[in-house]
Amino acid sequence: MSAVMEPLTCNAAEYVNHILNLVKTKNPCEPEFHQTVHEVVDSLKPVLDRHPRYQKEKILERITEPERVIMFRVPWFDDKGDVQINRGFRIEMNSAIGPYKGGLRLHPSVNLGILKFLAFEQVFKNSLTTLPMGGGKGGSDFDPKGKSDNEVMRFCQSFMSELERHIGPDTDIPAGDIGVGGREIGYLFGQYKRLRNEFTGVLTGKGLGWGGSLIRPEATGYGCVYFADEMLKTRKDSLEGKVCLVSGSGNVSQYTVEKLLDLGAKTVTLSDSDGFIYDADGIDREKLAYVLDLKNNCRGRIKEYADKYRNAIYTPINRKLDYNPLWDIKADCAFPSATQNEINAKDAFNLLKNGVKLVCEGSNMPSSLEATKAFIDAKVLYGPAKASNAGGVATSGLEMTQDSMRLSWTREEVDARLHKIMIAVHENCYETAKKYGTPGNLVNGANIAGFLKVADAMLDQGLV
Numbered sequence: 001m002s003a004v005m006e007p008l009t010c011n012a013a014e015y016v017n018h019i020l021n022l023v024k025t026k027n028p029c030e031p032e033f034h035q036t037v038h039e040v041v042d043s044l045k046p047v048l049d050r051h052p053r054y055q056k057e058k059i060l061e062r063i064t065e066p067e068r069v070i071m072f073r074v075p076w077f078d079d080k081g082d083v084q085i086n087r088g089f090r091i092e093m094n095s096a097i098g099p100y101k102g103g104l105r106l107h108p109s110v111n112l113g114i115l116k117f118l119a120f121e122q123v124f125k126n127s128l129t130t131l132p133m134g135g136g137k138g139g140s141d142f143d144p145k146g147k148s149d150n151e152v153m154r155f156c157q158s159f160m161s162e163l164e165r166h167i168g169p170d171t172d173i174p175a176g177d178i179g180v181g182g183r184e185i186g187y188l189f190g191q192y193k194r195l196r197n198e199f200t201g202v203l204t205g206k207g208l209g210w211g212g213s214l215i216r217p218e219a220t221g222y223g224c225v226y227f228a229d230e231m232l233k234t235r236k237d238s239l240e241g242k243v244c245l246v247s248g249s250g251n252v253s254q255y256t257v258e259k260l261l262d263l264g265a266k267t268v269t270l271s272d273s274d275g276f277i278y279d280a281d282g283i284d285r286e287k288l289a290y291v292l293d294l295k296n297n298c299r300g301r302i303k304e305y306a307d308k309y310r311n312a313i314y315t316p317i318n319r320k321l322d323y324n325p326l327w328d329i330k331a332d333c334a335f336p337s338a339t340q341n342e343i344n345a346k347d348a349f350n351l352l353k354n355g356v357k358l359v360c361e362g363s364n365m366p367s368s369l370e371a372t373k374a375f376i377d378a379k380v381l382y383g384p385a386k387a388s389n390a391g392g393v394a395t396s397g398l399e400m401t402q403d404s405m406r407l408s409w410t411r412e413e414v415d416a417r418l419h420k421i422m423i424a425v426h427e428n429c430y431e432t433a434k435k436y437g438t439p440g441n442l443v444n445g446a447n448i449a450g451f452l453k454v455a456d457a458m459l460d461q462g463l464v
Contacts, residue, residue, distance in 0.1 A: 012048035012055075016041050019060045026065075030113025032340060036120050036365055037064055039372065043447035046436040059455045063123070066116065068092040070166050074140055076158045078151055088159050090138035090166055090174075093119035096457035099170055100136030101126055101393060103177030106184065110141045117340070118177075121364055122393070124450030125386040128425050131397035136172055138163070144179050145299075156187035164192050169200045169403070175396050176205040178339070181251065181296070182217075201403025204396035208408075213399035215414040216392075220362060221255025222415070223391015223422045224335060224383075228360040229263060230426035231381040231442070240264035243331045245356075247271045247324075248338035249295050249302050252362045252389070256335050257288050269326050271338060272302040275316035276326045279309060323347050330354045337362030345370035352378050361385035376441060387429050387446040394421045 010018070023037050041060060048055055070090040078084050089112065092100045102122040105115070115137045123135030140159060144152050167174060176185055185205045192202055199211075206212035215222070225239070232238055242265040246253050249270045257267045266282035270291065279287070287309060294300045306314035315325055327334065327347040334356050336342050340363065343351075348371035351359065359375055360383040361367065367375070375382040395418055402408055409417075426442075432452075433445030 010055075012045040015048055015055050015060070016045060019064065022061065023064050027113070027116070030116060032117035032365070033113045033120065035341075035369060036117045039365075039369060039443070040120070040124065040447045040451070043444040044451055046438075046444075047448055047451065050436075053459070054455055057459060059458060062458065063094060063451075063454065064120070066091050066093045066119065067095060068166075069112070069116075070138075070163075071112070072162045074142065074155065074159045074162070076151075076154045078154075079148055084155075086140045086142040086155070086159075088138070088140045088162060089115050090163060090172070091115045091119040091136055092166075092172055093135045093137070094123045094454060094458075095134035096454050096461060097127060098132035098134045100172035101133040101175070101396065102136040102138070103175045104180045104184075104188075105137070105139035105177040106142050106144050106179030107139070108141055108143045110139045114340070115139060118364055121386050123454060124447060125390045126393055126397075127450040127453045128387055128428060128446060129390050129394040129397060129421055130424055131394060131421075133393065133397055136174070137177075138174060139177065139180075142179075144184065149183070152184060153187045156184055157191040160188045160191040161195065163188075164195050167192075167202055169202050169400070173201065173396075173400060174203055175393070176251075178250070181205075182207060201400050204399045206399070211399075211403050213395060213402055213414055214409070214411040215418060216395050216399055217251055218255040218258070219395035219418055220252045220389050220392030221257070221337070222259045223394065223418055224252070224256055224337070224360055224362045224388050225259035225263065226391065226419050226422035227383050227388040227426055228333065228335070228358060228381075230423055231358060231360065231383055234430065234440075235381070238263070239333070242266070242333050242358075243268060244333040244335060245269045245326060245329060245331045245351075246335045246337055246362075247276070247326055247342060247366075248336075248363065249291060250337075252392075253335075253337040254288065254292055254295070256337055256362055257283055257291075258285075260335075261285060261288070265333070268331065269329065270302055270305070271326055273317070274301055275303060275314055276324075277302055277305045277312045277314050278326075278329060279305075279312040281311055323350060327351050328354065331356055333358040333360070335360050335362050336366035338366065339363055340365045341368050343367045343371045345374060347371060348374040352380065357381060359383065360388045362389050364389065372443060376443060379440065382442060384443045384446050386450060387425050387442060390425055391418055391422055394418060394425075 429445035
């Protein structure tokens with residue numbers, strides 16, 4: 001049977017294989033998108049066996065096809081007056097349960113396949129938050145690193161000049177992601193307001209003085225730690241006294257470290273694209289404050305941490321290695337918070353060999369399929385990204401609510417709501433995994449729970 005032929009009614013395993021072949025045929029040269037579809041649909045076999053209507057109505061064929069793909073040219077002037085050209089994207093993946101919601105990523109690695117993977121993940125992540133949000137993702141291959149504020153502003157204004165006609169507070173609400181922080185959101189929002197002549201909640205991650213929410217910068221990291229704490233509670237354990245590995249040094253990593261400190265754990269690593277630091281003494285609040293200033297204000301490199309704190313060891317990236325030495329350090333917990341596929345099969349083996357009992361994902365799809373299988377087979381506590389890092393988009397949803405109501409909740413109110421959402425996300429994944437015959441497998445639990453809500457909404461709304 002050709003991958004593009006209509007499937008006959010078949011068993012779940014055959015249907016899943018048909019979908020995987022179909023996705024690869026229709027979307028060549030997009031390995032990250034293939035990977036995330038594989039992970040999700042493979043989990044759905046018990047659902048498809050119990051509920052043949054999803055196959056009959058071709059829900060998987062529909063849910064793997066974006067509702068809309070927008071790609072455009074982004075011309076801008078650099079500080080020398082030279083013309084630069086980048087490519088902009090917005091993937092509006094699924095709006096069955098609410099307007100499209102998902103970040104904008106500015107990084108040289110951005111391409112159509114990576115954004116489709118992120119948008120697909122976002123659909124199920126947003127479903128799990130309990131809030132009415134569909135899934136989308138966007139960005140550009142523009143690299144803000146090393147650019148002046150004026151160059152970043154000119155790029156953002158050009159990018160938004162096209163994007164503004166496709167988004168809106170009830171249509172598509174972008175947010176930040178890699179390369180898009182408060183500075184970039186400000187420039188993007190300003191250009192949207194200028195072009196539309198309206199002040200609306202079209203972006204989340206805004207400044208506190210003009211519609212932003214308290215706890216939004218911290219939300220993904222805090223939520224990831226709250227999720228890890230819930231996982232540990234199922235084994236009558238806690239984060240108190242645990243030694244933790246954290247990758248990355250951006251927003252997610254910074255606030256993962258902060259919340260780990262709050263709950264009595266010790267973080268010993270951070271990284272960036274050049275290398276990583278290992279601080280056996282632990283990253284305390286003073287050291288964390290230094291990292292926040294280094295990364296958010298000075299826009300420096302993590303190597304400078306080791307220059308300041310002499311007991312820390314800096315290891316530069318060795319691209320010839322087939323593993324990451326950061327994941328070969330003895331620890332209790334791992335929080336991959338940098339980028340996709342940063343943990344391969346060898347890294348997973350090293351983590352397990354060194355006694356890691358919990359892996360909780362802060363970045364999107366940081367573990368390869370082989371690494372994910374290794375963690376599940378070893379029966380360690382494993383929190384998949386679409387559940388464990390849902391705190392960021394959940395708090396974006398809370399920011400949208402505050403914008404609509406024209407009010408601002410206190411820090412304590414937002415944090416309490418975030419904590420309750422992450423407890424609910426964990427409970428939903430845990431109970432769904434048990435209901436469908438794979439107790440403790442939160443990958444299956446997250447994929448099935450996220451899918452059911454979206455699929456049922458698609459059935460309710462007809463063939464659209």
